[in-house]
Amino acid sequence: MIPITHYLILSAMLFAIGVTGVIISRNLIIMFMSIEVMLNAANLAIIAFSRSLNLMDGHVFVFLVMAVAAAEAAVGLAIIINLFRNRESINADTFSLMKR
Amino acid sequence: MEHSLYLILLFPLAGFLINGLLLGRLNKKLISLIGCGSVGLAFLWGLKTFFNLLAVPETERIFNEVLFTWIPSGIFKVDFGLMFDPLSAVMVLVVSGVGFLIHVYSVGYMHDDPGYGRYFTYLNLFVFSMLTLVLADNYLLMFVGWEGVGLCSYLLIGFWFEKQSASDAGKKAFIVNRIGDFGFLLGLFIIFWQVGSLDFAVVFKQAPLVFAAGGTLITAATLLLFVGATGKSAQIPLYVWLPDAMEGPTPVSALIHAATMVTAGVYMIARSNVLYMMAPTTLAVVAIVGCATALMAATIALTQNDIKRVLAYSTVSQLGYMFVACGVAAFAAGIFHLMTHAFFKALLFLGAGSVIHALAGQQDMRFMGGLKRPMKTTFITFLFATLAIAGIPGLSGFFSKDEILWKSFSSDYGSPVIWAIALFTALLTAFYMFRLIFLTFYGEPRMDEHAKHHLHESPKMMTVPLVILAVLSIVGGWVGIPHVLGGGNHFEKFLEPVMGKMTTGATGGHALTSAGHDTATELVFMIGSVLLILAAIYAAYYLYLKNITVVGRIRQRLSGLYKVLYNKYYIDEIYGAIIVRPLINGSLFLWKIIDVMLIDGIANGVAALIGYISSDVRGMQTGNMRTYVTVFLGGAIILMGYFILR
Numbered sequence: 001m002i003p004i005t006h007y008l009i010l011s012a013m014l015f016a017i018g019v020t021g022v023i024i025s026r027n028l029i030i031m032f033m034s035i036e037v038m039l040n041a042a043n044l045a046i047i048a049f050s051r052s053l054n055l056m057d058g059h060v061f062v063f064l065v066m067a068v069a070a071a072e073a074a075v076g077l078a079i080i081i082n083l084f085r086n087r088e089s090i091n092a093d094t095f096s097l098m099k100r
Numbered sequence: 101m102e103h104s105l106y107l108i109l110l111f112p113l114a115g116f117l118i119n120g121l122l123l124g125r126l127n128k129k130l131i132s133l134i135g136c137g138s139v140g141l142a143f144l145w146g147l148k149t150f151f152n153l154l155a156v157p158e159t160e161r162i163f164n165e166v167l168f169t170w171i172p173s174g175i176f177k178v179d180f181g182l183m184f185d186p187l188s189a190v191m192v193l194v195v196s197g198v199g200f201l202i203h204v205y206s207v208g209y210m211h212d213d214p215g216y217g218r219y220f221t222y223l224n225l226f227v228f229s230m231l232t233l234v235l236a237d238n239y240l241l242m243f244v245g246w247e248g249v250g251l252c253s254y255l256l257i258g259f260w261f262e263k264q265s266a267s268d269a270g271k272k273a274f275i276v277n278r279i280g281d282f283g284f285l286l287g288l289f290i291i292f293w294q295v296g297s298l299d300f301a302v303v304f305k306q307a308p309l310v311f312a313a314g315g316t317l318i319t320a321a322t323l324l325l326f327v328g329a330t331g332k333s334a335q336i337p338l339y340v341w342l343p344d345a346m347e348g349p350t351p352v353s354a355l356i357h358a359a360t361m362v363t364a365g366v367y368m369i370a371r372s373n374v375l376y377m378m379a380p381t382t383l384a385v386v387a388i389v390g391c392a393t394a395l396m397a398a399t400i401a402l403t404q405n406d407i408k409r410v411l412a413y414s415t416v417s418q419l420g421y422m423f424v425a426c427g428v429a430a431f432a433a434g435i436f437h438l439m440t441h442a443f444f445k446a447l448l449f450l451g452a453g454s455v456i457h458a459l460a461g462q463q464d465m466r467f468m469g470g471l472k473r474p475m476k477t478t479f480i481t482f483l484f485a486t487l488a489i490a491g492i493p494g495l496s497g498f499f500s501k502d503e504i505l506w507k508s509f510s511s512d513y514g515s516p517v518i519w520a521i522a523l524f525t526a527l528l529t530a531f532y533m534f535r536l537i538f539l540t541f542y543g544e545p546r547m548d549e550h551a552k553h554h555l556h557e558s559p560k561m562m563t564v565p566l567v568i569l570a571v572l573s574i575v576g577g578w579v580g581i582p583h584v585l586g587g588g589n590h591f592e593k594f595l596e597p598v599m600g601k602m603t604t605g606a607t608g609g610h611a612l613t614s615a616g617h618d619t620a621t622e623l624v625f626m627i628g629s630v631l632l633i634l635a636a637i638y639a640a641y642y643l644y645l646k647n648i649t650v651v652g653r654i655r656q657r658l659s660g661l662y663k664v665l666y667n668k669y670y671i672d673e674i675y676g677a678i679i680v681r682p683l684i685n686g687s688l689f690l691w692k693i694i695d696v697m698l699i700d701g702i703a704n705g706v707a708a709l710i711g712y713i714s715s716d717v718r719g720m721q722t723g724n725m726r727t728y729v730t731v732f733l734g735g736a737i738i739l740m741g742y743f744i745l746r
Contacts, residue, residue, distance in 0.1 A: 022729050031725075096723030 007048035014041035028080050028090040032073075039069050103149055105165045105182040108192060109231050111142040115224040123217050135220030136203040139227050143196035150189045161186055161597050164237060171240075175296060183237035183300065187598040190435060191234035191367055194442045198359045199227045201565040205450050206351040208561030209457060219259065219349070226252035230360050234367060239288050239298040242368070246284065246332065249361045250277045256356060257348040269344035276341040280331015287324030290317060291375075304374040313378045322375050322382040326389075329365030334416050335393045335423060340672060342416055346408040350453030353408060358415045358449050359442040366422040366438050370431040373599055377429060383513050387427025391521050394420030396669065398528035402535070403665040406463050407452050410536050414489070415445055417525060421504055424522055428514040430507035431599045432592040436580045437504055439591075440496035443576045444488040447569035451482035454558040454566065455540060459551055465536065470545035474555040477563045479541050481570035486537050488573040490530035491633050496577030498630075501526060503582060505629060506622055523629055527636040534640035542645055584622045 014037055021034030043062045050058020084090050115138030119131055126134075153161050163184040171178040184192070203223060210219050229248025236242040251274075258270025292298055294317060295306045311318040329335070334342035345357045356362070369376060369386065376383055394417045401413035418441050425434030456463055458475060472479045488497035505526065509519035545552055557563065579594075581587020592599075643651050655662050664670070722728075 019729075019733055023726055023733070026726075092725045095725070 004048050004052045008045060011041045011045040011048065014038075014044065026091050026093055028083070028092055031092060032076055032080065035076075036069065036073070039065060103152060103163045103165065103184065104145075105149065105163060105184050105235060106167055107145045108142050108149070108196070108235065109182070109228060111138040111145070112224045112228040112231065114138060116221055116228055119217055119224060120221040123221065126217065128211070128216055131217050131220050132207045135224055136200065136207065138224055139196055139200045139203050142227065142231065143193070143200050146189075146192040146196050149184055150193060153184065153186070153189055158597060166237075176292070178238060178240045178298060180241060181237040181299070182235045184235065185598055186595050187367070187371060187435065188234050190439060190595070192231060194439055195227065195230050195234060195360045198442050198446050198569070199223075199230075199355055201568055202351050202355040202359070202446060202450065205354075205453070205562050205565040206349075208559045209351050209453055210349060213349075215259065219256075222252055222255045222259070223352075223355070226256070226356060226361070230364070233364055237300055239291065239300070239303070242371075243281075243284065243288065246328075246364060246368075247281065249356070249364060250274065250281070250332070253277070253345070253356050253361055256352040257345045259348050259352065263347070266347040269341075269347040273341040273345050276338050277331045280328045280338050283324045283326075283331070284328025287321045287328065290321040290324065294321075300371065304372075307375055307378065311375075311378060314380055318375060319379045319381050322372070322379045323385065325368065325372060325375075326382060326386055329368055329423075330389065331365075332368075333362050333365030333419050333423070335365070335389050335420065336396065339393060339397070339416050340675060343409055343412040343668070346406070346412050350408065350449060350456060353412070354446045354449030354453065357412065358445040362415065362419060363422070363438045363442070366419065366426060366434050369423075369426045370435050370599070373426075373429075373431045376426070377600075380513070383427050383429060385427075386423055387508070387513065387518055390420045390423025390425075390427055391518050392420070393417070394424065394525045395521050395528075398525045398532065399665055400668050401532045402528065403662060405465050407455065407465050407468070407536065407540060408449070408463055410465075410532060411445070411448050411452055414448075414529065414533065417529060418445065418489070421501065421522065421525070424508055424518060425504045428508050428511040428518070430504065430511055432595045433500065433503040433507050435595060436577075436591050437500035440488070440500040440573070440576050443569055444485040444495075444497055444573040447481060447485040447566060447573055448489070450562070450566055450569065451478050451485065454478040454562055457558055457562070458555055459547060460554060462547065462551065465539040467547050467551075468540045468545075469543040469547075470541070471555070472541040475541075475557050477557060477566060481563075481566040482541070483537065484570045485573050486533045488577075490533055490637065491526055491629070493630055494574075496573050496575070499577035499580050499582065502626055502629065503580065506582075506625060509625065510618070510622075523632070526629060527632055530633045530636040531640045534637045535644050538640060538644040582622075584619050584626070 018034045018036075018038030018041060021037065022031050025031050025034065043065055046058045046061050046065075050056070050062075080090060083095065087094060115134050118134050119126070149163070153163065164181065165183075166179045166181040168180050169177065170180045203220070206219065206223065210216055213219060226249060229245045229252055231245070233242055233245025233249060236245060254270045254274040257273050258267045261267045261270070288298060291303060294310045295303050297303060297306070307318070311321075327338075331338045342357060342362065346353055348357070376386070397413045397416035397420060401410050401417065404410045404413060418437070422434040422437050422441070425431070425437060454475065455468065455471060455478060458471070458478075459468065462468070484495070488495040491498045491501045505519060505522055508514045508522050509516060578587075580589055580591035582589055643654075667673075
C-alpha cells in the first residue's frame, strides 16, 4: 500500500504547479486551467486523508468540490467568452480597469 | 342613522370632489350648478334636521351619529361622530345658508375669472370643512375641520397667487393661524391627559369631577384653547392676518373672513362653555382681550381708505364683541351676535364687492362717491346692513349688540369698564360705517371719467343674494328680542340645552328682569346707547358730507394720532421687528453658519480627509490580477507559517 505521504507530496506539487501557472501566465484560459489543477490538488489531499483515516467525510467533500468546480468552470468560461467578445483579448493584463 | 346627518357633509364634499377632479373639463354652467347646488342641498338637509330637532322635547334636543371609529388606539379612541344640537343647528344653518347665498353671488362676481372651477372647488371644500367643525362631536374631529378651514382660507386668500401681495397674505394667514393652532392642540393635550377622552359629552360630564374649579390646569387648558381662538377669530395678538386676507376675492372675504370661519373661535368657546365657566381667570382674559380688540380695531377702521379694509377691521372689532360676550359668560349672546353679524357683515362685503365690481377693481374710497343713484339695489341693501351693524333699533344688530352691552354690565363676570369700552366701540362702529356710506354712496363722484361711464348695477345673480341678506339683516334679530321689549328671547332659550341655565340665571334674563329697577336700568341703557349712536351717525354726516373741510383740520390738529391710527398702531412693523426679523436672522445664522459652515464643513471635511489618505494608498491597487494573486499567496503562506511555527 502506498503511504499517505506520497499522495500528499503529489498533491503539494500539483498545487505548486497550479499557483505558479496562475502567477506567471497571462492567458486567462491557462490561468483558469491552473485554478482547476489547484482544486484537484486539494481534492487529492482530501481523498488521501479520507482513505487513510477510513472516514467517508472526505468523499462527500470531494463531491462537493467537484460540483462547485463544474459550476465555476461554466461561469468562468462564460465570463471569459464575454470578455473576449468585448475586448478581443484574453490577456489578463489588459483587464486592469481598476487602475487609472 | 335616522337623521342622516352625514348628508349635510356629503353634499359639499361631493361638490368638491366632482369639481376638483374634473377641473377644467366642465363648462361654467355645470361648475356653478354643482358648486351652488351642493351647498344648497346641504342647507336644505340642515333645515330639515333643524325642524326635526324642534319637534322633539327640549331636553332631548341632541342627535348623535357615529359614522365609524376613526382612531382606535388603546385608551385613545376617537370616533368620526357627528352631533346636531341647538348650537350646531344655528351654526350649520348660518354656514350653509349664508354660504349658499355667497356661492350664488360668486357666480356673478367671478364670472370672467380663469380660475372659475378652482374657485368653486375651494369654496365647497371650505363649506365641507366648516360643517365638519361645527358638527363634530369631539375635539379632535373639530380640529380636523379647524385645520381644514385654515387650509381653505390660505388657498382662497392666495387665490390670485400670481400677485405677490396675495400669496404673501395667504402665507401670513396660514402661519399666524398655525401659532394659534399650536395653543389649541396643547389645550387638547391637557384635556385628554386629565379626562382621558376628547368626546364633548364625556369631557363636559367629567370636567367638574376631574378639574378643580378655578384651578391651574383648567385655567391653562382653557387659556390654550383661547389662544387657538385668537388665531382663528383674529383677536389680539394674532389678529394681524385678517386685514391682509382682503387680498382674496371679495365673496371669499364675505364668507370666510367675515361670516363663518372667523367665528369658529367663538363657536369653540361657546361649545366649551362648561370648561370656561370653571375658569373665571380665563373668562376675564377673554373679556379683556375681546374688549381691547374691539376698541383697537374700531379705531383703526376710522382712518382706513380701502373699503374692504374698513370692513375687515370692523369684522375684527365685531369679533371682539363676541368674545366680550363669551368673557362675561353670556355665551348665547355671543352666538346671537355671531348669527346676526354673519348676515349683515356678509351683506356689507358683498355690497362692497358689488361696488368694486362696478368700478372695475377700485377699492379706494377716495375715488368713489355718488354711487347712490347708479347702484340702487346695492345702496339700499348696504344701507340696511350699515344700520344693522350700527345698532339702530328694530334691525338685527341692535338686539344682539344690545344684549352684549347689557350683559357686559349686568353679568356676574361683567364690569362697568368693559361695558363703557364696548359702548364707546359701538359709537365708533356707527361712525366709521357711516363714514364709509357717505364716502362711497353720497357726495360728488370722485372716480375718473372713464370709470364713471362704466358704472352699472351688478347682475341679478349678485343683487338677489344682497336682497335676501338684507331681509335677514333686518329680521334676523327678531328671534332674540329681549324681555324688556316684550320679546321672548327665543334664541337664548333655544340654546339653553347647550349653554345651561346658569348663563341665563346669572345674567339678566329671568332672575334680573323680575326685579323692577333692573328692567328700568336696561331700558335706560338701551335708549341711551341708541341716542349716542344716532349722535355718532350725525357726526359722520357732518364731517364727511356737510362740512368736509373740518376733517382736514382735525387731521392736522391730531396728526400724530392720525398717523398712528392710519398705520394701524404700527403693529405689523412691531411684529416684524421683534418676531419676524429675529426669526429670519436666526434662520440665516442657522443656514449660513451652522448648516453650511459647520455641518457641511464636517461632512465635507471627513470626505476630503479620506480622499487625501486614499490617494496615497490606492497605488496598491494595480488592477493587475497576477499581482493580487501573488500578494494573496504571500498572505496565505505567512498565515500558514504562523500557524505551523507557533
